[in-house]
Amino acid sequence: MWPELTLYEARRQVEAVWKGILQPSPLSEKYLVSLRYHPGWNLETRVLSPELKVREGFKDLPHVNPDGSLCLHVMGDWQSWMYVADYIVPWISAWLYFYEVWHATGCWLGGGTHPDKLEHRSEQGEAQELGMAR
Amino acid sequence: MATAKVQFPDDRNTQFDGLLKHVCEDLQLNPSRYQQAVDRYEAVCRWLESEGSAVAAFSPTIYPQGSMLIGTTVKPFGWDEYDLDFVCEFRLLASALHSPIQLLKLLEMRLRDHEVYRPILEVKNRCVRLNYANEFHMDILPACPDLSVGGSCLYVPDRKSESWKHSNPKGYADWFESRSELALRLLIERRRLMAKAEPIPPQEAAEEKAILKRVVQLLKRWRDVHYQREPKLAPISMVLTTMAAHAYGGEQTVTDALTSVLNNFVSLIDSSTARVYVLNPANPKEDLSERWNDLVQYRAFIDGVRDLHARWNKVLAANGIHKISNELEHLFGEPVRAAINKQAKALQELREKSALRVASTGLLTSSATVRVPVRANTFHGKQ
Numbered sequence: 001m002w003p004e005l006t007l008y009e010a011r012r013q014v015e016a017v018w019k020g021i022l023q024p025s026p027l028s029e030k031y032l033v034s035l036r037y038h039p040g041w042n043l044e045t046r047v048l049s050p051e052l053k054v055r056e057g058f059k060d061l062p063h064v065n066p067d068g069s070l071c072l073h074v075m076g077d078w079q080s081w082m083y084v085a086d087y088i089v090p091w092i093s094a095w096l097y098f099y100e101v102w103h104a105t106g107c108w109l110g111g112g113t114h115p116d117k118l119e120h121r122s123e124q125g126e127a128q129e130l131g132m133a134r
Numbered sequence: 135m136a137t138a139k140v141q142f143p144d145d146r147n148t149q150f151d152g153l154l155k156h157v158c159e160d161l162q163l164n165p166s167r168y169q170q171a172v173d174r175y176e177a178v179c180r181w182l183e184s185e186g187s188a189v190a191a192f193s194p195t196i197y198p199q200g201s202m203l204i205g206t207t208v209k210p211f212g213w214d215e216y217d218l219d220f221v222c223e224f225r226l227l228a229s230a231l232h233s234p235i236q237l238l239k240l241l242e243m244r245l246r247d248h249e250v251y252r253p254i255l256e257v258k259n260r261c262v263r264l265n266y267a268n269e270f271h272m273d274i275l276p277a278c279p280d281l282s283v284g285g286s287c288l289y290v291p292d293r294k295s296e297s298w299k300h301s302n303p304k305g306y307a308d309w310f311e312s313r314s315e316l317a318l319r320l321l322i323e324r325r326r327l328m329a330k331a332e333p334i335p336p337q338e339a340a341e342e343k344a345i346l347k348r349v350v351q352l353l354k355r356w357r358d359v360h361y362q363r364e365p366k367l368a369p370i371s372m373v374l375t376t377m378a379a380h381a382y383g384g385e386q387t388v389t390d391a392l393t394s395v396l397n398n399f400v401s402l403i404d405s406s407t408a409r410v411y412v413l414n415p416a417n418p419k420e421d422l423s424e425r426w427n428d429l430v431q432y433r434a435f436i437d438g439v440r441d442l443h444a445r446w447n448k449v450l451a452a453n454g455i456h457k458i459s460n461e462l463e464h465l466f467g468e469p470v471r472a473a474i475n476k477q478a479k480a481l482q483e484l485r486e487k488s489a490l491r492v493a494s495t496g497l498l499t500s501s502a503t504v505r506v507p508v509r510a511n512t513f514h515g516k517q
Contacts, residue, residue, distance in 0.1 A: 112512050
């Protein structure tokens with residue numbers, strides 16, 4: 001299904017790691033991403049290269065966990081019986097697209113929830129669109 | 135314009151061209167402002183024709199000329215008042231007036247009789263300007279037919295030299311239109327060779343004809359940005375427009391057309407031992423590039439074009455929306471971000487309607503041939 005994505009390492013019953021290259025739009029860069037899946041536990045997505053950068057004038061990357069993995073979904077969007085490829089890969093692409101747009105414009109236009117949006121708003125006027133909750 | 139279906143194409147050229155077209159939309163006079171300008175000049179015309187007007191006997195007619203006539207308006211850099219040019223043609227013989235300035239005076243005096251026009255009127259070298267604050271200024275150029283040449287040729291008064299100058303705005307617009315239609319003509323020819331009978335839809339035909347106009351808008355915008363600190367060194371619109379129209383080879387995308395126009399500019403500069411001459415196609419005796427007799431002006435032009443050419447090639451080679459946006463902003467300024475925003479909003483709209491799909495390379499697209507949909511999710515904040 002995803003020829004750009006290869007199963008990189010699978011320790012039986014412990015975890016599976018996929019790595020692959022994704023390009024979210026024809027004008028976008030190509031990104032090397034990894035998906036780490038622990039059955040019955042969690043799913044972790046990272047961008048390995050090029051390195052994600054914080055936009056000038058901002059403190060943090062939007063929709064990224066403190067450990068640097070991407071916040072792609074909230075509880076209920078994805079459950080362990082769902083195919084990783086069909087659900088998660090498109091979300092990574094969408095995340096990467098909005099990440100580039102955020103760098104270009106200073107606005108996160110991909111929607112989502114943002115628990116710390118008030119902190120962003122008070123400290124950075126430019127970040128007002130970051131927390132456009134749906 | 136018909137309400138276009140929201141799309142997110144998956145090929146680079148279409149995406150890139152979409153971005154440039156959004157930039158141009160942002161630059162041009164929007165339809166309501168356009169209509170407002172039409173209403174205003176029609177009102178001026180009624181005032182000139184009405185009873186008690188000293189010029190009514192000369193059957194004045196007013197029509198747009200320049201960028202408004204050929205569809206290449208560009209919003210001014212840094213503020214919001216468009217420059218719109220009009221011709222006010224009087225049916226009278228130049229020889230019947232004792233001086234060219236008398237024609238300027240006739241127009242000015244009649245406009246001064248109107249309580250709305252009086253306070254916003256300004257007299258210029260070849261025209262009378264009406265300043266509509268925060269909207270546009272209308273430059274009205276009085277003219278009378280040049281019967282020695284005929285056709286749409288005009289005489290216009292020049293205050294400084296106290297003489298008549300030749301002009302032919304309609305002839306210029308006709309020439310420009312014929313250049314704009316090049317892509318459409320090539321398309322029709324290709325279809326004829328392929329024995330395709332169905333006609334080209336009007337919307338598509340209009341878009342084909344608009345390619346050169348978009349290129350001219352981008353060149354004019356680049357000029358305003360590039361020479362913002364030395365506006366006196368900036369090449370005039372008429373020179374850029376004429377050069378672009380000559381260089382245009384009927385390319386069907388704005389990207390390809392601008393690339394070919396810039397390549398042509400650079401090779402023209404390189405192959406010219408003296409300076410480049412840009413003559414008015416509607417009056418070959420008129421050297422539009424007269425200012426380039428001053429070497430400082432010409433040097434500023436060729437340095438500018440070489441810089442634009444190099445930067446444009448960098449834009450074409452860039453990967454990453456943010457990197458492309460950054461390079462384009464150097465050239466065209468703030469409308470670039472607005473264009474990126476429009477594209478991103480279109481993608482988000484598709485995503486919210488569950489109409490967005492993803493190809494195996496990760497490419498997001500509205501193309502229905504791609505199987506995997508992007509399912510609903512909510513990007514979460516920090517944990």
